[in-house]
Amino acid sequence: MSNPVDQYIESRLDDSIAELSRLCAQPSVSAQGLGVKECVELVAQMVRARGFTAQVHPTRGHPIVTAEAKGKKNKTLLFYNHYDVQPPEPLELWNSPPFTPTLRDGKLFARGVSDDKGHIQSRLSAIDAVRAANNGELPCHIKFVIEGEEEISSVNLPPFVEQHARELAADACIWESGGVNFQEQPTLMLGMRGICYVELSVECLTQDVHSGQGGSIFPNAAWRLTWALATLKDKNERVLIPGFYDAIKSPTARDLDMLAKLPDSSADWTRMYGVKEFLKGLKPGVELKREQVFVPTCTICGLNAGYQGKGSKTVLPARASAKIDFRLVPDQDPEDIVAKLRAHLDAQGFSDVRVDFLGGEKPGRTDPDHPFIKLVADCMREIYNAEPQLSPIVGGSGPYHAFLYYLHVPIGISGVGHAGSGAHAPNENMRLDLFVKGTQHTARVIQRFAER
Amino acid sequence: MSNPVDQYIESRLDDSIAELSRLCAQPSVSAQGLGVKECVELVAQMVRARGFTAQVHPTRGHPIVTAEAKGKKNKTLLFYNHYDVQPPEPLELWNSPPFTPTLRDGKLFARGVSDDKGHIQSRLSAIDAVRAANNGELPCHIKFVIEGEEEISSVNLPPFVEQHARELAADACIWESGGVNFQEQPTLMLGMRGICYVELSVECLTQDVHSGQGGSIFPNAAWRLTWALATLKDKNERVLIPGFYDAIKSPTARDLDMLAKLPDSSADWTRMYGVKEFLKGLKPGVELKREQVFVPTCTICGLNAGYQGKGSKTVLPARASAKIDFRLVPDQDPEDIVAKLRAHLDAQGFSDVRVDFLGGEKPGRTDPDHPFIKLVADCMREIYNAEPQLSPIVGGSGPYHAFLYYLHVPIGISGVGHAGSGAHAPNENMRLDLFVKGTQHTARVIQRFAER
Numbered sequence: 073m074s075n076p077v078d079q080y081i082e083s084r085l086d087d088s089i090a091e092l093s094r095l096c097a098q099p100s101v102s103a104q105g106l107g108v109k110e111c112v113e114l115v116a117q118m119v120r121a122r123g124f125t126a127q128v129h130p131t132r133g134h135p136i137v138t139a140e141a142k143g144k145k146n147k148t149l150l151f152y153n154h155y156d157v158q159p160p161e162p163l164e165l166w167n168s169p170p171f172t173p174t175l176r177d178g179k180l181f182a183r184g185v186s187d188d189k190g191h192i193q194s195r196l197s198a199i200d201a202v203r204a205a206n207n208g209e210l211p212c213h214i215k216f217v218i219e220g221e222e223e224i225s226s227v228n229l230p231p232f233v234e235q236h237a238r239e240l241a242a243d244a245c246i247w248e249s250g251g252v253n254f255q256e257q258p259t260l261m262l263g264m265r266g267i268c269y270v271e272l273s274v275e276c277l278t279q280d281v282h283s284g285q286g287g288s289i290f291p292n293a294a295w296r297l298t299w300a301l302a303t304l305k306d307k308n309e310r311v312l313i314p315g316f317y318d319a320i321k322s323p324t325a326r327d328l329d330m331l332a333k334l335p336d337s338s339a340d341w342t343r344m345y346g347v348k349e350f351l352k353g354l355k356p357g358v359e360l361k362r363e364q365v366f367v368p369t370c371t372i373c374g375l376n377a378g379y380q381g382k383g384s385k386t387v388l389p390a391r392a393s394a395k396i397d398f399r400l401v402p403d404q405d406p407e408d409i410v411a412k413l414r415a416h417l418d419a420q421g422f423s424d425v426r427v428d429f430l431g432g433e434k435p436g437r438t439d440p441d442h443p444f445i446k447l448v449a450d451c452m453r454e455i456y457n458a459e460p461q462l463s464p465i466v467g468g469s470g471p472y473h474a475f476l477y478y479l480h481v482p483i484g485i486s487g488v489g490h491a492g493s494g495a496h497a498p499n500e501n502m503r504l505d506l507f508v509k510g511t512q513h514t515a516r517v518i519q520r521f522a523e524r
Numbered sequence: 525m526s527n528p529v530d531q532y533i534e535s536r537l538d539d540s541i542a543e544l545s546r547l548c549a550q551p552s553v554s555a556q557g558l559g560v561k562e563c564v565e566l567v568a569q570m571v572r573a574r575g576f577t578a579q580v581h582p583t584r585g586h587p588i589v590t591a592e593a594k595g596k597k598n599k600t601l602l603f604y605n606h607y608d609v610q611p612p613e614p615l616e617l618w619n620s621p622p623f624t625p626t627l628r629d630g631k632l633f634a635r636g637v638s639d640d641k642g643h644i645q646s647r648l649s650a651i652d653a654v655r656a657a658n659n660g661e662l663p664c665h666i667k668f669v670i671e672g673e674e675e676i677s678s679v680n681l682p683p684f685v686e687q688h689a690r691e692l693a694a695d696a697c698i699w700e701s702g703g704v705n706f707q708e709q710p711t712l713m714l715g716m717r718g719i720c721y722v723e724l725s726v727e728c729l730t731q732d733v734h735s736g737q738g739g740s741i742f743p744n745a746a747w748r749l750t751w752a753l754a755t756l757k758d759k760n761e762r763v764l765i766p767g768f769y770d771a772i773k774s775p776t777a778r779d780l781d782m783l784a785k786l787p788d789s790s791a792d793w794t795r796m797y798g799v800k801e802f803l804k805g806l807k808p809g810v811e812l813k814r815e816q817v818f819v820p821t822c823t824i825c826g827l828n829a830g831y832q833g834k835g836s837k838t839v840l841p842a843r844a845s846a847k848i849d850f851r852l853v854p855d856q857d858p859e860d861i862v863a864k865l866r867a868h869l870d871a872q873g874f875s876d877v878r879v880d881f882l883g884g885e886k887p888g889r890t891d892p893d894h895p896f897i898k899l900v901a902d903c904m905r906e907i908y909n910a911e912p913q914l915s916p917i918v919g920g921s922g923p924y925h926a927f928l929y930y931l932h933v934p935i936g937i938s939g940v941g942h943a944g945s946g947a948h949a950p951n952e953n954m955r956l957d958l959f960v961k962g963t964q965h966t967a968r969v970i971q972r973f974a975e976r
Binding site for chain 1: 555676677717719721723728729730731733734735736737738739740741742743744746747749750751753754757759793796797798799800801802803806812815816817819820821823824825826827828829830831832835836837838839840841842844845846847849851873882883918919920921948
């Protein structure tokens with residue numbers, strides 16, 4: 073049974089995809105600064121075309137776009153999105169050029185089409201539909217925060233949210249991303265882990281040395297780094313930094329219940345990533361799900377030293393470095409973790425290992441029993457004709473905590489993605505059928521939110 | 525007091541440098557296969573032009589040139605050299621193009637000019653001078669082995685020496701490299717450490733994964749590698765592979781005496797490489813010298829995993845690898861070390877860490893009291909008017925052991941190099957004054973060897 077709003081969204085699909093294709097054709101690679109300025113203008117035009125007042129706020133990095141439109145009811149729904157995209161490389165793995173949006177097999181392919189430009193478009197198309205059904209009026213106030221640094225740790229966003237808390241004030245928030253899982257069930261995510269990203273580096277010499285000359289007597293940066301890393305986590309995955317686990321809140325019975333109801337993805341991981349066995353010997357089940365999101369990590373994201381080419385080169389490397397991310401769970405704090413890391417390295421005799429803090433975000437969660445979350449879930453049930461899958465928290469990170477902390481809003485994460493959308497990978501894509509569903513869901517959330 | 529041979533060498537310097545410049549203008553980068561074929565032909569021509577019978581032997585890798593000329597006395601002196609050179613990269617650091625030999629400040633600059641084409645030229649110019657002083661006759665038989673894979677571990681040379689032991693039979697051998705030290709004293713090196721070069725690699729997943737998704741539950745190749753490496757050597761530089769030290773022969777009192785007489789290079793190392801302190805807290809002195817050459821190493825030459833670019837990328841790397849070289853001392857054996865490494869990793873629970881053996885050479889030494897060594901040292905004392913610096917063994921490696929083992933020859937290492945010759949580095953150079961001295965020394969060794 074389709075209502076006029078849903079029908080409107082279906083009938084205007086071609087227009088929405090055409091507008092989204094223009095947005096995706098505009099590169100906006102935050103890590104490389106590519107096309108950011110042009111994309112900001114385009115995004116501001118897109119919201120202004122809907123009668124929103126839009127402002128472009130410069131930051132130390134890329135600008136933040138905010139927008140606002142008044143509606144009938146004095147309640148405000150806030151959308152958080154980002155216009156920046158991941159680098160498209162490796163280009164040779166794309167079947168069509170990343171910034172030439174291409175329709176194929178019911179999907180639109182382009183860098184950023186799912187993460188996150190499809191979501192920007194979906195929110196705007198939902199607003200168009202709701203407005204058309206209300207004689208051109210919005211049923212409630214709507215605000216946007218559309219940032220340009222989500223793919224590079226949103227470093228400038230939390231202070232911006234703090235400073236603009238009054239302008240951004242809202243009653244509820246819909247977050248970027250989300251969609252359906254491997255089982256085609258709509259997902260409703262209720263929190264994000266935090267992150268503390270650091271680079272460890274050691275420099276023992278001013279230049280590389282022939283290993284036959286110096287190997288026995290000169291300090292080796294790669295060894296110093298290896299030994300330092302080995303003090304951070306043991307083979308049983310226990311992080312050895314004193315105090316690392318202190319601030320952790322255990323998941324509640326309600327959390328574990330939500331996890332238990334989530335589908336098992338282990339077969340999909342084996343198929344997609346070749347996972348042969350899970351850490352700690354965990355078998356599929358609630359313990360594995362708990363470990364995935366409620367246990368903090370210490371992940372080596374990269375190692376770099378000396379010669380890495382083909383064959384052998386007998387060199388003693390002058391420098392070595394590692395990229396590490398710690399995914400944090402409530403109530404761990406990235407700045408506290410960096411301080412504990414530094415103290416630990418010093419205590420272990422690694423004062424020569426430099427720690428550069430490349431970015432941090434606090435973990436955050438929304439109450440699963442908040443009425444707004446119930447509303448978002450109800451709309452999912454109606455639109456997707458399937459039971460929403462509630463995740464108490466997801467493994468990834470974002471500037472989620474800043475919105476919770478400075479704006480005191482409940483946050484629902486729902487969107488147009490799917491398990492094979494290839495975000496951050498070549499051939500990123502968005503399914504058109506899920507764009508329709510996700511947009512219908514957003515439209516229904518706006519209407520229902522205004523009604524209650 | 526200069527004799528006719530020495531005068532001949534001085535007077536023909538321009539011709540020698542012109543011939544050497546032609547040789548250096550011909551690239552012969554073994555690691556890249558660049559110009560090897562042309563260089564082989566050129567080297568064969570150069571020896572044939574001196575009346576040598578030359579043969580070019582194909583191998584699985586680059587060809588080996590052998591050459592032989594008969595002389596008056598039925599004694600044979602063998603020269604070991606190599607025509608291959610290191611890659612010239614990074615090109616931007618060269619002041620003149622690496623394959624455009626350029627005279628500047630009394631030095632000839634070119635890739636390979638010191639390592640090892642200057643030595644090939646020096647041996648040939650010495651032969652010319654000796655022949656001129658002997659009515660065109662050689663005073664003894666002379667043979668050459670000039671290989672093309674010295675810079676890539678000489679993998680095909682030891683079996684070649686074994687198979688051609690009869691054709692290569694000689695009474696003594698002069699090795700490539702050598703020259704004067706930081707103090708301008710001639711060096712006479714009497715052995716080389718061995719080497720066992722391996723690549724350790726781990727692959728846990730078929731592709732990289734978002735660290736937020738997999739960090740808590742998927743195995744991380746970079747962590748597996750880090751933990752495996754940390755079991756190989758402790759912070760006190762003790763290699764932890766069972767049996768690693770078993771085959772080691774302690775240096776003799778004579779060895780320590782030779783070391784004690786060698787000049788202290790620690791200030792030069794600090795200046796050149798920024799060494800702030802030596803491993804194990806060693807201070808300049810005989811213990812540091814002993815550690816440098818008589819203690820085997822386990823050096824990480826390279827580390828490679830995941831993201832190594834600027835800033836942060838939250839990735840769980842599917843693969844990780846490390847390049848490791850073990851410098852070996854008498855009587856360690858590279859194949860034995862690889863077997864012990866594999867057994868150790870298995871015993872430590874790292875059967876998932878793959879070991880690829882990229883090359884090995886056994887350590888080898890020549891008796892410092894062999895009459896031929898005394899002869900070489902005497903000639904140095906006469907030519908350089910300085911006391912030769914005898915090194916019982918050097919930190920580097922080469923196919924030295926194969927010559928000792930299959931040909932039973934004493935081997936002296938002497939040549940035209942200097943401490944700033946930049947072998948393996950940009951702006952490699954050879955000092956013309958040392959070319960003359962080194963060539964005069966080689967000529968005198970040939971004459972004296974034939975006389976005795």
